Amino acid sequence: QPKTHWKKLTNPNYIGAYDLQPNQELKITIESVSQEMVKNQDGKDESCVVAKIKGTKKPMILNKTNMKIITKVLDTPFIEEWAGKSIIIYSAKIRAFGESVEALRVKNQKAQ
DSSP states (O other): OOOOOTHHHHOTTSOOGGGSOTTOEEEEEEEEEEEEEEEOTTSOEEEEEEEEETTOSOOEEEOHHHHHHHHHHHTOOOGGGGTTOEEEEEEEEEEETTEEEEEEEEOSSOOO
């Protein structure tokens, strides 16, 4: 039976590491990328780069690490050229804010 990660209840509007099962990789197709105002965990507005994903209502907030990998995988730094292209995302444990946390990452390989 599927279980609900508590973070799904605190930030249900954006896809996160908590949306994937352990060791799950997910191929997604980028619909568009733009800069948007997003409420952060403190409830304050923050300017973020957001990728709309084809076939889902939940967009993905892109951090610099993931944008650098997308640039490499898609062989272009221009966000307009990312539209219609597929990438693979997965959940990874990373060191951030002095602790080990789950983060959404883009796989450093072309999607088949």
